[in-house]
Amino acid sequence: MEQSKIRNFSIIAHIDHGKSTLADRILEQTEAVAKRDMEDQILDNMDLERERGITIKAHAVTLVYRANDGEAYTFNLIDTPGHVDFNYEVSRSLAACEGAVLVVDASQGIEAQTLANTYLAVDAGLEVVPVLNKIDLISADPDKVAAEIEDVIGIPAEDAPRISAKTGLNIKAVMEKIVTDIPAPQGDPDMPLRALIFDSYYDAYRGVIAYVRIKEGTVHPGDTIRMMAVGSEFTVVECGILRATSLEPAKSLSAGEVGYITASIKNVREARVGDTITLADRPAAEPLPGYRAVQPMVFCGVYPADGAHYADLRDALEKLQLNDAALTFEPETSVALGFGFRCGFLGLLHMEIIQERLEREYNLDLITTAPSVVYHITKTDGTKLSIDNPTNYPDPSHIALAEEPIANAHIYSPTEFVGNIMELCQDRRGIFKDMKYIDTDRVDIHYELPLNEIIYDFFDALKSRTRGYASFDYELIGYRKSELVKLDIMLNGEVVDALSFIIHAEKAYPRARKMVEKLKEKIPRQLFEVPVQACIGGKIIARETVKAMRKDVLAKCYGGDITRKKKLLEKQKEGKKRMRQLGTVEVPQEAFMAVLKLDE
Numbered sequence: 001m002e003q004s005k006i007r008n009f010s011i012i013a014h015i016d017h018g019k020s021t022l023a024d025r026i027l028e029q030t031e032a033v034a035k036r037d038m039e040d041q042i043l044d045n046m047d048l049e050r051e052r053g054i055t056i057k058a059h060a061v062t063l064v065y066r067a068n069d070g071e072a073y074t075f076n077l078i079d080t081p082g083h084v085d086f087n088y089e090v091s092r093s094l095a096a097c098e099g100a101v102l103v104v105d106a107s108q109g110i111e112a113q114t115l116a117n118t119y120l121a122v123d124a125g126l127e128v129v130p131v132l133n134k135i136d137l138i139s140a141d142p143d144k145v146a147a148e149i150e151d152v153i154g155i156p157a158e159d160a161p162r163i164s165a166k167t168g169l170n171i172k173a174v175m176e177k178i179v180t181d182i183p184a185p186q187g188d189p190d191m192p193l194r195a196l197i198f199d200s201y202y203d204a205y206r207g208v209i210a211y212v213r214i215k216e217g218t219v220h221p222g223d224t225i226r227m228m229a230v231g232s233e234f235t236v237v238e239c240g241i242l243r244a245t246s247l248e249p250a251k252s253l254s255a256g257e258v259g260y261i262t263a264s265i266k267n268v269r270e271a272r273v274g275d276t277i278t279l280a281d282r283p284a285a286e287p288l289p290g291y292r293a294v295q296p297m298v299f300c301g302v303y304p305a306d307g308a309h310y311a312d313l314r315d316a317l318e319k320l321q322l323n324d325a326a327l328t329f330e331p332e333t334s335v336a337l338g339f340g341f342r343c344g345f346l347g348l349l350h351m352e353i354i355q356e357r358l359e360r361e362y363n364l365d366l367i368t369t370a371p372s373v374v375y376h377i378t379k380t381d382g383t384k385l386s387i388d389n390p391t392n393y394p395d396p397s398h399i400a401l402a403e404e405p406i407a408n409a410h411i412y413s414p415t416e417f418v419g420n421i422m423e424l425c426q427d428r429r430g431i432f433k434d435m436k437y438i439d440t441d442r443v444d445i446h447y448e449l450p451l452n453e454i455i456y457d458f459f460d461a462l463k464s465r466t467r468g469y470a471s472f473d474y475e476l477i478g479y480r481k482s483e484l485v486k487l488d489i490m491l492n493g494e495v496v497d498a499l500s501f502i503i504h505a506e507k508a509y510p511r512a513r514k515m516v517e518k519l520k521e522k523i524p525r526q527l528f529e530v531p532v533q534a535c536i537g538g539k540i541i542a543r544e545t546v547k548a549m550r551k552d553v554l555a556k557c558y559g560g561d562i563t564r565k566k567k568l569l570e571k572q573k574e575g576k577k578r579m580r581q582l583g584t585v586e587v588p589q590e591a592f593m594a595v596l597k598l599d600e
């Protein structure tokens with residue numbers, strides 16, 4: 001294929017600004033899919049994605065567009081996820097392109113991820129083509145938003161296409177811009193192969209399907225390829241082009257092209273996003289820049305509600321991991337919850353998605369423990385530890401230095417909420433850095449926030465304090481010394497390990513208070529009195545008591561209606577299944593959930 005007729009691009013946007021809708025329209029207008037096959041948001045093919053209306057994994061598709069100049073152009077459209085948890089995937093997708101279409105909602109203006117994603121694109125050296133979307137809305141103000149793009153981002157936007165992805169208005173203008181403004185790829189097809197893996201997924205029949213951008217060289221079926229970072233080698237079974245609803249085999253893929261490679265690879269870990277593929281017998285000297293193994297940032301314990309389902313949970317996690325190199329898990333045991341797994345995630349959204357998929361697709365009932373970040377501990381004897389599980393937190397007398405991860409956070413909001421936002425950030429131990437005006441009525445507030453203050457419910461709290469108007473973006477900047485303590489919860493005098501967590505000393509008391517109150521509320525009365533206590537290193541800092549009483553479900557059942565009695569007893573039994581016997585105390589699953597979401 002002639003390189004001058006190829007355009008490789010991504011669409012980037014803040015969440016909900018219309019990226020997927022625009023992709024659909026482009027697919028429709030290039031007739032990549034017959035109208036009748038056109039399902040809304042065809043690129044978002046995971047059920048959960050469609051339901052939540054977010055894009056989780058990056059996808060790609062090859063299209064043919066006949067431009068006004070009469071020529072046929074090959075468009076490789078690479079979709080990117082819009083959420084911060086998946087930033088690494090965004091930047092790898094961008095590295096596969098020469099340009100990015102920046103979609104900005106003309107009724108909302110620039111938001112946190114508009115800027116974060118634009119910076120990623122600019123860093124990757126891409127040509128950014130701005131597009132003003134949703135001009136069908138009465139509240140749209142394209143002139144103002146165009147000015148905002150010029151002022152804040154610094155790219156010309158006066159002739160940016162003004163479109164409605166929903167109604168299909170002006171989509172052609174976007175496609176012409178792609179042809180005229182985005183450079184064609186360059187790269188020598190005769191050089192040693194260098195192909196960037198920007199996405200991969202596991203298919204039960206073919207093994208891993210690696211989505212690649214060929215930067216230099218050529219690859220054919222039968223070639224022996226080597227993954228430069230991982231080091232493993234495979235024989236190419238098939239390569240080809242990504243059509244909207246199918247994979248189309250080709251004789252070869254060469255420099256400038258985007259496509260897929262299959263090579264009987266058994267696990268996505270062998271074909272990691274960001275790795276460079278080369279040929280084993282004629283390897284490239286250097287891999288493409290920027291590969292890094294993604295590190296999980298948030299950890300939690302995941303346990304089957306019914307211990308008998310442990311093996312099912314393991315199978316499900318293994319299956320999910322085939323497709324998700326960022327998910328980690330290892331067996332863990334808890335006195336309270338039995339056998340389960342310590343799982344690592346990129347962030348909270350990633351964690352929620354995995355939990356939901358486990359429950360939904362694998363029909364598992366789960367109990368999860370409070371999410372934790374990774375703390376760095378230096379012990380008095382000099383050993384350094386990374387702690388992601390409160391259970392492994394050393395005795396305070398052995399700790400010389402405790403450090404926690406810190407994030408750079410940017411919050412974009414209308415000016416009227418600045419007070420509320422600052423109050424929230426201050427309350428979350430934030431350090432104010434600066435505040436910039438985006439335009440007369442919106443600001444960019446920059447804070448340094450401890451990651452463990454973000455992972456609980458920061459986003460929800462931010463939304464409720466700003467009536468949903470604020471947007472938020474963060475990146476990890478490093479570790480900082482902190483006063484940390486491990487807070488334990490005791491029921492009837494016994495520590496429930498699954499409820500322990502690590503927290504800043506200043507926050508420990510109010511949190512302990514709330515937890516014991518919540519537990520008191522959620523734990524049903526038992527045959528005996530149950531003290532609920534919170535303690536730090538054996539010192540009790542809060543206490544409540546669950547009074548003794550047995551709930552007699554038959555109390556209201558007068559007379560001799562045996563079927564009704566049976567029904568009630570059955571119901572009680574059902575409820576019990578969801579109870580956990582913790583030492584001598586029965587705790588409903590609900591109680592675990594409740595203490596994780598204290599603000600509700």
Ligand SMILES: Nc1nc2c(ncn2[C@@H]2O[C@H](COP(=O)(O)OP(=O)(O)OP(=O)(O)O)[C@@H](O)[C@H]2O)c(=O)[nH]1
Nearest residue numbers: 016017018019020021053054055082134164165166
């Ligand atoms: N009125 C109007 N609504 C639009 C337009 N484009 C998209 N929308 C709506 O905006 C919402 C978000 O659109 P999506 O395309 O899912 O947004 P997205 O940017 O892909 O979101 P993520 O996949 O989460 O990143 C949907 O409800 C769309 O129907 C438009 O031009 N006009």
